[in-house]
Amino acid sequence: MGSGRLYLAVAAGGFRRYATYRAATAAGVFTNTVFGLILVYTYLALWDERPHLGGYDQAQAVTYVWLGQALYSTLAIQGGGVERDLMARIGTGGIAVDLYRPADLQLWWLASDLGRALFQMLGRGVIPFVFGALFFPMALPGDVTTWGAFLVALLLAMVVSFGIRYLVALSVFWLMDGTGVSQALMVTGVFCSGMTLPLNAFPGALGDVVQALPWAAQLQMPADVLMGETDPLGAYAFQAVWAVVLLAAGRLVQSAATRRVVVQGG
Amino acid sequence: MAEISRLVGSSRPVGSSRARDGLRTYGLIAGMWIRSTMAYRTSFVITVFGNLLLTGLDFVAILLMFSQVDSLGGWTLPEVAFLYGLSATAFGFADLVLGSMDVLGGRIRDGSFDTLLVRPAPVLAQVGADRFALRRLGRITQGVLVLGWALVAVDVEWTVPKVLLVPVVLVSGAVIFGALFVAGAAFQFVAQDAAEVQNAFTYGGNTLLHYPPTVFGKDLVRGATFVLPLAFVNWVPAAYVLERPYPTALPEWAAFAPPLVAVGCCALAGLAWRAGLRSYRSTGS
Numbered sequence: 001m002g003s004g005r006l007y008l009a010v011a012a013g014g015f016r017r018y019a020t021y022r023a024a025t026a027a028g029v030f031t032n033t034v035f036g037l038i039l040v041y042t043y044l045a046l047w048d049e050r051p052h053l054g055g056y057d058q059a060q061a062v063t064y065v066w067l068g069q070a071l072y073s074t075l076a077i078q079g080g081g082v083e084r085d086l087m088a089r090i091g092t093g094g095i096a097v098d099l100y101r102p103a104d105l106q107l108w109w110l111a112s113d114l115g116r117a118l119f120q121m122l123g124r125g126v127i128p129f130v131f132g133a134l135f136f137p138m139a140l141p142g143d144v145t146t147w148g149a150f151l152v153a154l155l156l157a158m159v160v161s162f163g164i165r166y167l168v169a170l171s172v173f174w175l176m177d178g179t180g181v182s183q184a185l186m187v188t189g190v191f192c193s194g195m196t197l198p199l200n201a202f203p204g205a206l207g208d209v210v211q212a213l214p215w216a217a218q219l220q221m222p223a224d225v226l227m228g229e230t231d232p233l234g235a236y237a238f239q240a241v242w243a244v245v246l247l248a249a250g251r252l253v254q255s256a257a258t259r260r261v262v263v264q265g266g
Numbered sequence: 267m268a269e270i271s272r273l274v275g276s277s278r279p280v281g282s283s284r285a286r287d288g289l290r291t292y293g294l295i296a297g298m299w300i301r302s303t304m305a306y307r308t309s310f311v312i313t314v315f316g317n318l319l320l321t322g323l324d325f326v327a328i329l330l331m332f333s334q335v336d337s338l339g340g341w342t343l344p345e346v347a348f349l350y351g352l353s354a355t356a357f358g359f360a361d362l363v364l365g366s367m368d369v370l371g372g373r374i375r376d377g378s379f380d381t382l383l384v385r386p387a388p389v390l391a392q393v394g395a396d397r398f399a400l401r402r403l404g405r406i407t408q409g410v411l412v413l414g415w416a417l418v419a420v421d422v423e424w425t426v427p428k429v430l431l432v433p434v435v436l437v438s439g440a441v442i443f444g445a446l447f448v449a450g451a452a453f454q455f456v457a458q459d460a461a462e463v464q465n466a467f468t469y470g471g472n473t474l475l476h477y478p479p480t481v482f483g484k485d486l487v488r489g490a491t492f493v494l495p496l497a498f499v500n501w502v503p504a505a506y507v508l509e510r511p512y513p514t515a516l517p518e519w520a521a522f523a524p525p526l527v528a529v530g531c532c533a534l535a536g537l538a539w540r541a542g543l544r545s546y547r548s549t550g551s
Contacts, residue, residue, distance in 0.1 A: 021459050022459075023457070023458060023459035023460040024459040024460060024461075024462060026460060027457070027459070027460035027461065027462035027463045028462055030462075030463050030466055031462050031463060031465050031466040031470070034466035034467075034470045035466070035470055035473070037486070038470060038473050038474050038477075038482075039473075041477075041481050041482045041483065041486070042331075042338070042477050042481055044481075045338050045339045045477075045480075045481040046331050046334070046335060046338060049334075049335040049336075049337065049338065050334050050335050053334055177309070179309070179313060180309070180312055180313070180316065183313065183316035183317075183320060184316070186320055187316070187319050187320050187323065190320075190323055191323055191326070196323060196324075196326065196327035196330065197327055197330050197331065201330075201334065202330060203330065203333040203334065
């Protein structure tokens, strides 16, 4: 089996694994829709008070809300992707078996996470987004090119999201317990990705800082590409740089961990 | 584990002592979890702080909004903070006492729920205290901090009824949210994998109440008043305190109705819990 086909099979496995829990997926769709409804009204009130806040009009703010709900689990913004399994593997020592496999550890987990992300997008993301588009005025592009550009940005966002969570998971090699870092991941993910408010609506210097951090590649960039608020190539460059930096850092930490850390076992 | 064996040794209670027995059971199990948490003191302190930070993000979102505007839906920052403080504190207490009930779905799936049924102690108390997480004090802390600031900052002429109303509303709100957690747990008997749906009502309800009712559509507000009476956690009593019009057409005394609403919610949640418990079939494997 060629190595490309191997990782494709791993990704397909990740997709199928999440596709198994249909009731849980339906429940997630419902919950994301309810949260979208609550958030969309607060944004409408905010943009009523300050039209063109962050350069968005009301329809764009509405689009941002529903895109956020659609990508919430796709990009595992609060965590809850494969990093949870990886932490458990490190904690129990099962990681030793993974390291013996004739496959690259990082690519293996990346493929698995991309499979998961793809399912979450189709299974959990599409319905809340369509619900939003049906009941609220949204700023959606009419041409296929922009949608295509959006999908590329989304794929890059998935890689950046994995890059962050992979680093977080690897820290368990030293910390032994992932509770604290998972919590930190939640706080930074929700705040810096712009789940509370679009990053371009953040005030002053805080806005500049959060827009330079890797989390900006997750929700803000795909949203801006979709709504034509930014040049796709610039967005891709920003996302790609963070993806490369995070993946390279992950590789460094991984090699340090596998060389120096004693695997758990008993 | 000594507590558990003591529980097993106790005889089945009758009549009114059942409630007391439930509270005692709850106390013993929660105490056991607290002691086990305290074995890792540093970890505990960090997770409380993390919980405070994570739940406080909801208020940070409001602060970010108010860095751009002076009012939201016609309400000023101290007024919204008053809403937030009431809801977040009430929800925080319910979350501390019953927030771990979402592990029930897991217990039903893996069959360990059977263990709770054979113990001679009220099942609801056992489930409620299961994995009791003291770190949830973080949520209460940030709610109380925001409420404290709001009470000082709002422009209100305090009268005796208004002052008395605040603690009454906090307790009633906690009970209303607690009833919601119990109803959500009862739902898990039928929902199994779909347990996440209850988050839409518990966490979603809490988020809804952070914002003024004027922000939301009329139907949503009506639903949150008459169908799922969340409005009595803060919207209606806060409107009375702040001398604003009620979110929906309600008589003046509605602001003092939260205790009644809380009792009603408890009765309904109790019925739901009994129905759920009766419908329980073990995994059988």
